[in-house]
Amino acid sequence: MPHIVHVAVQTPAHSAVGELLSYSCDEALPPGTLVRVPLGKRELLGVVWEAPATPDAIPDGVELRGIAAVLRGIEPLSLGWRRLVSFAAHYYQRxxxxxxxxxxxxxxxDMTPEQLARRLAPPKAAKSGKSRKAKTEEGIEKAAIDTPPPPDTPLLALSAEQAAVFTQIEQNPGPFLLYGSTGSGKTEVYLRAVQAVLDANPEAQALVMVPEINLTPQLEQRFIARFVPQYGQDAVVSMHSGMTHPQRLKSWLAAHTGRARIVLGTRMAIFASLQQLALIVVDEEHDASYKQQEGARYSARDLAIWRARDSGSKVILGSATPSLESWHASDPEVGRYLRLAMPSRIGSASLPRVRLVDMSQQPRRAVFSPPLIEAITERVRRGEQSLILLNRRGFAPVLFCADCNWKSDCPHCSAHQVFHKGDRTLRCHHCGFTQRVPFVCPGCGNPDILPLGKGTEQLQEELERLLRNVQRPDGDPARVARIDADTTKAKGSLAEQLAQVHAGDVDVLVGTQMVAKGHDFRRITLVAAVQPDSALYSSDYRAPERLFCLLMQAAGRAGRDAQYVQAQGSHPEMWIQTHEPQNAVYTALRKHDYPAFARRQLQERLDAGMPPYAFQAIVRADARSQEAAQGFLAAATQVARDAGLPYLDEVFIYPPIPMAVQRVANVERAQMLLEAGNRSALLRFLNAWQQYLHWLRARPEHKALVRWLVDVDPLSI
Known part of the structure; x- marks a missing residue:
């Protein structure tokens, strides 16, 4: 007799198709089994799930479609993994x-059972008469297999602060917030914590997450050096979107089967199938990159907390500038996290001195103040390195005509096209539209169109001009390099450029936030933020927090090697060029006083009723016109009130408004903020609202609507 099997399938977003689809199968399949099932005219991968508590009755005369194939050879996904997925779907409204x-x-x-069987099959024995290419490939594979593991890395002696923190981690269940200054040795604590759980259980696994792809190889090298000699070549694997599809599958299988003891990855790694998970580490936990901004808008950091609690694992959140939500949760009066502090740098290294340059007292339109150029020149002549931070790539944010006020606006977005001087193009950083720079103003024919504002490309050009007569200790001219999203497009280019910096081939590095965190630059003694003030005027209440974190993380790149700094007779510095030197953000930064900054910000948030003292969600609508987008949101609010949805009296719904960039790729965007003092009330209201949003989407009066989505715990408004 056929069995009814309930399968989770990736149905079109907001298609109103049920959570699970029912199929027939000749055998009873355990939950977690991977299957291929028909859906319409397609055949998709699905995961067998537990039967719903109240399964829908199958109408008389309806015959269920059968399972197309079972992907054998892969053990069913665990109950813990399925519970994580269920929670994420419920919480983030997907x-x-x-x-x-x-x-x-x-x-x-996309694999068929036959393809999977070939992928899982052991390599066949070599046959005689192979081609030269086959022999070469075999030799490469054999060499890779026979390559001896890296030598054991001697354990570093822990500082008193590291030892005290590690003891706390061993003796308490957590969750832990490791608040350690830049250069305090947080990574060594992570390594010791991982070692402890692997030693305690021969099957235990650890998950270590980083916010950016470009930080994974650096951390991977340290973990490989520490653990591969002890646990073998497959002990450490990576998971991030920069890997090829075969590489990702290989890492996933190694984690799923337990061969991989340690998984290093970005936010996607939170969903890795780890049957024996014992420890999760979230490095730079404050970073916004842990929040997915497309599709399912989940927070990997928050899911790490939930997964650790559900699986009985320990979880460590680490940062020199914790998110205010985590800092609040680690307040002893709140007590959700155990706060562990490492305020000192390793050895005799000192935190950089912060110097504020009042740009209102400098020459007009100066990109770099004379004192800063003098300080950079001094560093170049001594053979030291400097890092210049500007969080805006390109040459200039916009081209401008003074005669007719024409600007290089994107024809498809309500944003400017950025001028990129290197390839003489105008590029929209929202929709990707690119065109050549016009020879004359398209509005009036004026040949004198000017760049407005500064980008990293312009900063590099300006520095090359200002330092053209400055020589390094070897007599060569100063070398200025740039690292941003434009210079790192080619595969391997980022690693190559970072290697040049580490080798000392670069004297001054200009970059965006991608070089301001996580990197262990040993020769940088000066960091400068050129135009940070724009964040002070943002309407986003999180902007001061982001600015403080970015600048403090950037400052942490200076003076990390105490022996090098001492040998040079130098001292690390952080320069900030600002028109607001008295701002509280800069005042706290000068003292490296994150607790004072957090205290002030949390009080402001408490007074304003903002997170973490309130809970938010955003409902966004994309449509062919702004009127249609806002009309859908207004109608959704009215439907909720007419239906008397539960917890409506505890949720405040703000009126719909255009998004900051309201048009992208010819699609108008509007948003509506929801706020509640209770997280449970907000989630239950959203769950009850879902069916009405689906119903409303299908109404003929909303045919101009392109899509709608819900963003729970948004990071930007």
């Missing part, structure tokens, strides 16, 4: 199948 299937490797989603 379909179960969307979360479940997108959490699996892309290559696995």
């Amino acid at each position: 379909s179960l199948g969307e979360i479940a299937v997108t959490a699996l490797p892309p290559q696995l989603r």
Whole structure:
């Protein structure tokens, strides 16, 4: 007799298709089994799930479609993994199948059982008469297999602060917030914590997450050096979107089967299938990159807390500038996290001295103040390195005509096209539209169109001009390099450029936030932020927090090697060029006083009723016109009130407004903020509201609507 099997399938977003689809199968399949199922005219990967508590009755005369194939050879996904997926789907208002299937490797989603069997099969014995190419490939594979593991890395002696923190981690269940200054040795604590759980259980696994892809190789090298000699070549694997599909599948299988003891990855790694998870580390936990901004808008950091609690694992959140939500949760009076502090740098290294340059007292239109150029020149002549931070790539944010006020606006977005001088293009950083720079103003024919504002490309050019007569100790001219999203497009280019910096081939590095955190630059003694003030005037209440974190993280790149600084007779410095030197953000930064900054910000948030003292969600609508987008949101509010949805009296719904960049790729965007003093009330209201939003979307009066989505715990408004 056929069995009814319930399967989670990635159905179209907001299609109103049920959480689980029912199929027939000749055998009873355990939950977690991977299957291929028909859906319409397609065949998709699905995950067998537990039967719903109240399954829908199958109408008489309706015959269920059968399972197309079972992907044998892969053990069913664990109950813990399925519970994580269910929680994420429920909390972030997405379909179960969307979360479940997108959490699996892309290559696995398209595999037939035959392809999977070939992938899992052991390599065949070599045959005689092979081609020269085959012999060469075999030799490469054999060499890779026979390559001896890296030598054991001697354990570094822990500082008193590191030892005290490690003892606390061993003796308490957590969750832990490791608040350690830049250069305090947080990574060594992570390594010791991982070592402890692996030693305690021969099957235990650890998950270590970083916010950016470019930080993974650096951390990977340290973990490989520490653990591969002890646990073998497959002990450490990585997971991030920069890997090829075969690489991602290989890492996923190693983690799923338990061969990999340690998984290093970005936010996607939170959904790694780890059957024996014992420890989760979230490095730079404050970083906004942990929040997915497309599709399912989940927070990997928050899911790490939930997964650790559900699986009985320990979790360590680490940062020199914790998010205000985590800092509040670690307040002894709140007591959700145990706060561990490491305020000192390793050895005799000191934190950089912060110097504020009042740009209102400098020459007009100066990109770099004379004192800063003098300080950079001094560093170059001594063979030291400097880092210049500007969080805006390109040459200039906009081209401008003074005669007719024409600006290089994007024709498809309500944003400017950025001028990129290197390839003489105007590029929209929202929709990607690119065109050549016009020879004359398109509005009036004026040949004198000017760049307004500064980008990293312009800063590099200006520094090369100002330092053209400055020589390094070897007599060569000063070398200025730039690292941003434009210079790192080619595969391997970022690693190559970072290697040049580490080798000392670069004297002054200009970059965006991608070089301001996580990197262990040993020769940088000066960091300068050129135009940071724009964040002070932002309407986003999180802007001061982001600015403080970015600047403090950037400052942490200076003076990390105490022996080098001492040998040079130098001292690390952080320069900030600002028109607001008395601002509280800069006042706290000068003292490296994150607790004071956090205290002030949390009080302001408490007074204003903002997170973490309130809970928010955003409902966004994209449509062919702004009127249609806001009309859908207004109608959704009215439907909620007419239906008397539960917890409506505890949720405040703000009127719909255009988004900051209201048009992208010819689609108008509007948003509506929801706020509640209770997280449970907000989530229950959203869950009850879902069916009405689906119903409203299908109404003929909203045919101009392109899509709608819900963002729970948004990071920007």
